[in-house]
Amino acid sequence: MKRLVITEKANAARRISTILSDGKQETGKVEGATVITFSRGEDEFSVIGLRGHIIELDYPDEYNNWSKVPPEELIYAPQEKKVKAESILAAIRSLAEESDQVIIATDYDREGELIGLETVRLAAVDMSKVRRARFSALTKVEVEGAFQDLTSPDERLADAAEARQIIDLAWGAVLTRMVSLYSGQVGRNFLSVGRVQSPTLRLVTDRHREIEDFVPQPYWLIKGRFGEQGFEAEHSDNPFWDKGASDAKMAVCGDAREAEVLDYSMEEKDDYPPSPFSTTILLTEANRLGISPGAAMKLAEDLYTSGYISYPRTDNTVYPKSLSLKGVLNRLADSEFSKEAGEILAQESIRPSRGKRMTTDHPPIYPTAAASSKKIKGDKWRIYELVVRRFLATVAPAARVELRGCSLDVGGERFEAKGQRLISEGWRRYYPHYRFEESHLPELEAGQKVEVKDLSMEEHETRPPYRYNQGSLIQEMERLGLGTKSTRHDIIGKLYSRNYVQGKSLAPTPSGEALVRGMRKYGGQITDVGMTARLEEDMEKIALGEKSLDYVVNESQEMLAEVAEEIKANSKEIGEEIRKALHEQQHIGRCPDCGGDLNIKRSRRGNFIGCESYPDCAKAYPLPRSAMVQTTEAVCEVCSKPMLRVIRRAQPPAEQCVDPECSSNTERTDLGDCPKCGEGTVRMMFSRAGKRFAGCTAWPECDQTYPLPPRGRIDGGEGPCPECAAPVISMGERSQCVNMECPTRAKNSGKATKKPSAKKGASKKTAKKASAKKP
């Protein structure tokens, strides 16, 4: 029998072929697409990998003009399927024609069902030939089992996913066009609205409001130190919200010289290992290491395609039975983790930890091969090591902790103390990313008297909640059911690229806030988390056969029509609010050439500051790189051009002239003449990644650069180095050649020469302060 297998991705096609063919496969091309062939018993197999959805929904071309087509028209407009990978589809057409059986072997989830079915439908495959293989890991056991136990594709499940596609496109396109048109943001600077991105943005704006509106409350803590070693105990009524009450308590016990131990307890407990890695957990852990979810995802994908880790997009936190944990450890045995792997393999049995979620599409993320830090470098290695260490932790024994507790009578008042100590490291030995906070409490016994070393009352204030960072936002999105493991980091990326949010701790921009305000007021449920929850319910009903795709789509269209009408009726108010916010966040000031408006502009090659009268006036300035830039009303004292507020990591916020060539800037940033080209000036700059360095202003003609320390004030103007002619820079007391390879630096083995006299008083002070922070 001739059998055609369709997988969701190229890697799955390779893995399945290897498993089913025992390694004897051939790779060829059909219609330009890669196809793997092999024989197995009587059967001839062809395996082809898709690239996820090879079809995308979109409106026909005649709806493309945003200004000419009223957005409402899109509500009931037809949506058509546009093929994104013609060669793959053509290959499937011709292979299916000559096959007796077509097996859909896409991921075992809702989207996988649709990806498979939409493909065979579009390829016009005879449906009586179509079968479905379902496996939750690409292991021999699972795949062999799935191919022995073929089932039928689930059309209702695919319908559920298709309903989502149709609804998301309609709502997204209609509302996106409306807000963009009404606020005059057409073309490259369009604004966007969507079922997932808008509620996510609202999480950020709501948190911002909470912080802005926060009123700190004072509270008081009564604490004391006791015994010879001075262990700390707290009053059992802490915290006190009323100073009178805490004062009264202090008056009662404040003079006590001795306290009596009322009770004392000590117990040992297991401290269980963390769960296996799902995408969300991996991304939040990476974020803690300073690798953003977007970057971490990219690195994890690279590691996956080169065979070092398993598929990185998964919600699963339970290892499937079919996965050999010992096998994984054995593979790590000849790596840099051989010692750790060996220790765990030496255990009698391996009982892995398990998380709360178990899914059918992929196993949790685990290492699939040994890598070496010589071959894999930088952040990629850090992600790999994170995956390995997490895996080791999940198969390692629990740690043991000793918990102690006591209560004290202090002049008639009750105090409590707790202590914890790690007795055996267990999994913590392999996964050092969760710190164990030890706190000491000596061994005591009831009735024992201990010395009161001191008693004090501390005044504190409640603090506002933290802003989200990308990691905590991803976690919150998962908790609320917003987006999927594969899209959440992308959605957050969208919020940044639309300039709705900024900064590492996400703060909304004025336009982000204005958009949420407008949509909350007139956009129906589009900023509500409940929108997704409702859609999920409907999808569930479609999958169960309780509702039809058409019914759900019609219902959604009617809702959208109402919302669109409401937005249209209030288009002026919505548009004005957003325009005002955009002005505030983009308007830099007057153009020095034509008197027009200078604005922050978006472009394909990055953002910049440009004149609104373009092309009549081409005045433009670069936007300070890798910084958060805010507008100000101020103008430069030297040249009267507008000023910017620049906020950078590791630097204090600074107001500076928009013109990098203004002497107010160059005095601060220029270090001296370029020794390489003799034309340019060596200037302090920031790389895309936010790293400070010195580079020649004649770039790209001259590529001279020097590394600079990331923190602290640096001044130039010390003249050229007598040895190498590179500028000499000063950092407060210290003065040295900027060129790391300069013999003057080698001679002192990196140590700077002592500067006899500081040039500027202010610079000395700042530099001292900054360098004092460094170890």
Place this chain on the structure above:
DNA sequence: GCAAGGTC
């Protein structure tokens, strides 16, 4: 040029 969902 719009969404969100796959994957590269």
